[in-house]
Amino acid sequence: MAESAAPLLATLRTIVGDANVLTAENDVAPFSTDWRDRYRGRPRAVVRPATTAQLAASVRCCAEHAVPMVPQGGNTSLCGGATPHEGGHEVIVSLTRMNRVRAIDVENATMTVEAGATLSSVQQAAADAGLMFPLSLAAEGSCAIGGNLSTNAGGTAVLRFGNARELVLGLEVVLADGRVWNGLRGLRKDNTGYDLKQLFLGSEGTLGIISAAVLKLFPKARTSTTAFAALAEVGDAIALLGLLRQTLGDRLTGFELISAECIELTRREFPAVPDPLPGHRWYVLAQADDPALNSSLGALFESALSEAIESGVAQDATIAQSDAQAAELWALRENIPEAQRREGPNIKHDISLPVSSIPSFLDEASAQLDAAFPGVRYVTFGHLGDGNLHYNLAPPAGVPGEEFLDQAPRANRVVYDLVARFGGSFSAEHGIGQLKRDELERYRPAIEIELMRAIKRALDPQQLLNPGKVL
C-alpha cells in the first residue's frame, strides 16, 4: 500500500503543504476514532486543505487515483459518520483549517462561513453583528458547521427555527470529481430549477463535500423565560404543549420532556442541582424567547401555567426568576447524558414520532420491554415539541451494563418495530453514518433505498465519497 500511495501523497503535499498531509500513526490517531470511541479506522492519510481551491485540488487528486475520501469536521458524529474504515485505503479530508467567516450582511441577515468553523464560533460571529444564529446543541464548542449541515443537525431550538437544513440559503460544494459548485446565494426566494443544495444538506458527505454556506440570521432574543412543570402523564405534556403554543405563539422555542427517573438519576450524580417540584411522575422544561421590545413574555407564560394548573393539565409549576435559576433548571436536563454515562452503559434510541402518538408509543413500548427485559429501567427525555425522544434503557438493578448492552439488537428491534408502526423515525437527529445502515435497509421501503442509490450513482459514480456511510 505504501508504494501505491506515494504518488497520491506527493501530489497532496504539493497542494496543501507537507505539514498538512498527515500519515504518522500518532498524527492521524485523533482523526481515526470517533469521539465516543466506538469506531476506529485506519486512513491512508489525513489531508487538511486551507481553502476551497486546495480542497478541490485534493478531491480531484483523490478522484484521479480512485481513492475514497472521508470528509470530517469536528469529528463529533454519534454514528461513526466521519470515521474511516480499517482497510487503510481512505483519505480523511479534514475541513478544520477552513474556518473563516467570509462575510456578514446585517441588512440581508446572512452570514457566509466556511465549513470548518465551529458552531459556537458561528453563533458568536452572529452575536457580534447584533444578530443570532439559532442552531444550538451539546457539541457546539467542537462540532463544525459543515458537519452540522451535512448531517442536518437538530438541537434545542428546532421547535421554533427548524433543523439545520432550514437555516441555509446557499452552499459551496466540492463535487466527487473535484469540481466546485458555487451556490453561495443569499436569497430567501429563488425558484430557478432544482434546489441542489438540498441534496448536500443531510447526506452526510456522500454526495459532495460542503465547503462553505450562506446561513440565515435572526433578531436576538431580548427576553427569555424558563419554566418547569410537573405532570401526572405524558398526555398532559402534549396538552401543555398545545396550551403554551396557543398562548405564546412563536415565542415557544424549547419544550423538553423529562421523566421522574431522569431527575432522580441526575440528582444522584449531581446532588447540587435543585429538585424544584419533587414527587411527580413527569416534568416539562419549557423555554420561550422574544426578540421584541417590551415583551409581556413572563406574564403570558405565568397565565398559561396558571391555566394549566387550574385545568389539571399540570400539577405544579415554577418560573425561573433569574438567569441563574434558569441555568439550574436547564442543568437538570443537560446533565442527564453525563449522569447516564457515569452509571454505566445504556441502550440508547434517538427516535421521533408524531407528537400525538407519543403516549401510546410509550405505553406499548414499556409493556413489551418489561416482558422482554424484566426490571429494565427507562431513561426517557427529549425534545417533545419536535416529537423527538431520547428513549434510553438502563439495565435492571444488579445486571452489569456490558452484559445488558449485548441485548441491544433485541431491544432495538422492539423499539424500532414499534416506532415504525406509529409512523416514526429510528434516527431523529443523529443520522445514519455507519451505525444505522442496517436499520435504514430494514425500515425504509425498498423504493426509497433505490431512489437514494440512484442519486448517489448520479452524483458520485465512482462511489468515492464517504463510502459505507448512509447507503
Added chain:
Amino acid sequence: MAESAAPLLATLRTIVGDANVLTAENDVAPFSTDWRDRYRGRPRAVVRPATTAQLAASVRCCAEHAVPMVPQGGNTSLCGGATPHEGGHEVIVSLTRMNRVRAIDVENATMTVEAGATLSSVQQAAADAGLMFPLSLAAEGSCAIGGNLSTNAGGTAVLRFGNARELVLGLEVVLADGRVWNGLRGLRKDNTGYDLKQLFLGSEGTLGIISAAVLKLFPKARTSTTAFAALAEVGDAIALLGLLRQTLGDRLTGFELISAECIELTRREFPAVPDPLPGHRWYVLAQADDPALNSSLGALFESALSEAIESGVAQDATIAQSDAQAAELWALRENIPEAQRREGPNIKHDISLPVSSIPSFLDEASAQLDAAFPGVRYVTFGHLGDGNLHYNLAPPAGVPGEEFLDQAPRANRVVYDLVARFGGSFSAEHGIGQLKRDELERYRPAIEIELMRAIKRALDPQQLLNPGKVL
C-alpha cells in the same frame, strides 16, 4: 396519431372511467391553455384520476407506451409550467379530482391532503381545526396545493413562514414509471438518509408527480396590525425593515415595498381606494400578526413607527384602526397587477436580490433602462422583506404596449444581467416552466445545469415527465 393512441386511451379509460379521459377539443381546451393565454398546447388526452392508485396506474400506462405526461393542478402557472406542447403527443394528468383532506392531526399540528385540493380549501380546513396554514397568494382560490409544492410557491407570508418547501413534512409521489413512493411522514425530525421529498418540491413535476403531502400547521393569529409608511428612499425601507424586525421580532409577517408610481396607477384605475399619505416617493405596507394572548402588537408597532419618523427613516405613517382600513391599505397593493393589466402590457420581472443590494440595483437598473428606453416608466413593488421585487416596465407615454413588448428581450437582458451581477435570481417565486428555460441556461453555471440533468436522468430516464419544462 389517433391509431397509435387507441390502446393507450383504452387502457386509461379502464383505469379512470370513460368520463375521465377527455379527448374532444372542447373538453381539453381549458387544460391546454395557460390562464394568461400565453401558451397553447395540444394534448393527446386529459386523464383525471380520482385516487393515488388510479394516478399510479395512469402513469404506468403512459410510461409503458412511452407517452410524455404534463402534470396539472389548478392550471395557474405564470410560466407555462403546466401547459402541453403543440405536438399532440402528451397526456395531461389533471390532479383536480384528488382533492381530499385525508387527515388532520391537531396535536401534531399537521394535515395530510391530496395534491388537487385548492390552496384556499387547505387554508379553510386548517382554520376549521383551529389552526392555520400560512401559504397565501393571489391565485389561492383556484391553484392546487400540489402545484404550490411542485413550484415551491412563495406569496405574502414568506418573511415569517418561509416558502412552500418549508411547510412540508412528507410527500406521496408517483414516480416516472408509475410506482408510488409513500413518504407521508408527519415528523419534524427525521434524519434517515437523503431527504427525498426535497427533490420533488420545486422541480415542477419533472421528477415525479406529487399526489399528497403532510403539511405543517401553525397557531392562528389572534391579533393583526397593518401599517402604511411613506419614505424618501428605498434605502429607508431597508432601515425600516431592520427597525421593525428588532421591535416586533417574529411577528412581522409581511413587508411590501410600493413606489409612488404604483399608488398613482392603482388610484387611476381604482379611484375608490384611499390615498392615505399623498406626496411621497416610496411606501411600505407592513403587517404583523401575533398568535399569542393579550398581544401588545399594536403598541409595539406604534412605537416602532414613531421611532422611525423621529429618526428620519420614515416621513409619515399610519396604522389601520379596523379590519376595513387594513383591507383598504392592502387594496392599494393588491390592485396593482390588475391596474397594470388595464393600462396595457408591461415587461415584467419577478426577481430577487440580497435585501442589502436593492437600492444599488434600482439605481443602476434605472440608469441603464432610461438610456436604452427613454421615457420608460417603472412599476416597482414587491415583497421587500424577502428581497423579492416585481420590477415591471411600462411603455413610455405614447408608445403602444404591443410595440414596447417587442423590446422585452433587450430589457430582460439589462435587468437580468444586473440581477446576476448583484447575486440575485431572475425567477424568485414563479419558477421556470417554459418561459425561462433560456434564462436558466444563460444565468446558471454549466455545472449546475449538468447536476440538474444528472438528477433528471436518474429519476426519469425516459424523460417522460413534463418534458421541455425547467431543463
